[in-house]
Amino acid sequence: TACCLTPPHMAKEGSIGLPFPDTFIKIVKPGTDEEVPYGDEGEILLAGPTVMKEYMDNPEETAQTLRRHADGLTWVYTGDLGTMDDQGFIYFRGRAKRMIVTSGYNVYPGQLENILDAHPMVQMSCVIGVPDPYKMQKVKAFVKLSAGNEPTEETKRQLLDYCRRNIARYAMPYDIEFRDDMPKTLVGKVAYRVLEEEEKAHATAQQETL
Numbered sequence: 001t002a003c004c005l006t007p008p009h010m011a012k013e014g015s016i017g018l019p020f021p022d023t024f025i026k027i028v029k030p031g032t033d034e035e036v037p038y039g040d041e042g043e044i045l046l047a048g049p050t051v052m053k054e055y056m057d058n059p060e061e062t063a064q065t066l067r068r069h070a071d072g073l074t075w076v077y078t079g080d081l082g083t084m085d086d087q088g089f090i091y092f093r094g095r096a097k098r099m100i101v102t103s104g105y106n107v108y109p110g111q112l113e114n115i116l117d118a119h120p121m122v123q124m125s126c127v128i129g130v131p132d133p134y135k136m137q138k139v140k141a142f143v144k145l146s147a148g149n150e151p152t153e154e155t156k157r158q159l160l161d162y163c164r165r166n167i168a169r170y171a172m173p174y175d176i177e178f179r180d181d182m183p184k185t186l187v188g189k190v191a192y193r194v195l196e197e198e199e200k201a202h203a204t205a206q207q208e209t210l
Contacts, residue, residue: 003046004090015089019056023048024073027084031077033069041093041106044080047073081108098192100129102137105170109192112173115166116141117183119150119159124182127173130199141173142195144182151178 001195003025006017027036027042036042054062068074081093094108101107109127116125123146129137132159141163149155156176163172182192 003050012085012089013056014091015085016092017090019090020048020050023050025084025090026075027082030081033067033075036038038086039083041081041083042084043096044078044090044092046078051076051122099135100127100139102129102132102139103135103170105132105168107139107171112139112141112163112167112171116143116159119162121145121155121159123147124190126182126192126195128192128196128199130174131203139171139173140199141176142179142182143176144179 002020002021003023006015006016010018024047026035026045027040028045030043039203051066054066065072065077067077079096081096082098083091083093085091093106094110098109099106100109107129109129112127113125116122116127122143124144128140128142128144130140132138143159145151145155156178159176160173167173183191185191
């Protein structure tokens with residue numbers, strides 16, 4: 001559901017725009033109703049005429065997602081992370097559930113995937129966090145190459161060099177794994193949870209052999 005609009009004469013780089021008329025957005029500490037200062041990251045909440053009534057036959061999920069605040073409005077807890085500037089412009093950072101925390105830094109897979117997908121050798125990518133005893137998580141990328149490109153070590157080197165030029169050092173993938181295809185959800189999105197489970201199973205198998 002669209003809730004923001006970018007006025008052509010007021011566009012700001014990186015912003016998804018201003019809320020629609022009669023639509024309200026605020027940024028809070030995740031899971032709470034405590035608003036954060038302008039520029040601070042938090043969960044994006046939405047209220048207004050486009051808010052849904054409920055999840056059908058799922059009162060528990062409805063109670064988690066729709067909450068009435070002291071202002072009398074019912075707010076949607078979107079699960080999205082972002083910021084708001086002092087002019088009310090909203091900046092989307094990523095899904096809270098997908099955020100990777102590595103060495104104390106927050107890494108947003110979607111941003112890294114956009115960078116990888118912009119490379120001509122990449123048809124599709126998926127970035128996940130892999131458990132790490134020192135960093136908490138480390139970043140790993142899965143790539144389906146575009147037609148005519150081979151999954152060689154030279155290809156991997158070129159993509160990692162490209163990442164170093166375009167991605168902050170703390171967010172750099174420690175590895176790129178090539179895939180002939182990506183697991184998909186029913187709606188055609190990359191099933192990143194499948195890749196996460198594969199990595200967990202691989203790590204468990206390695207530990208059992210030690």
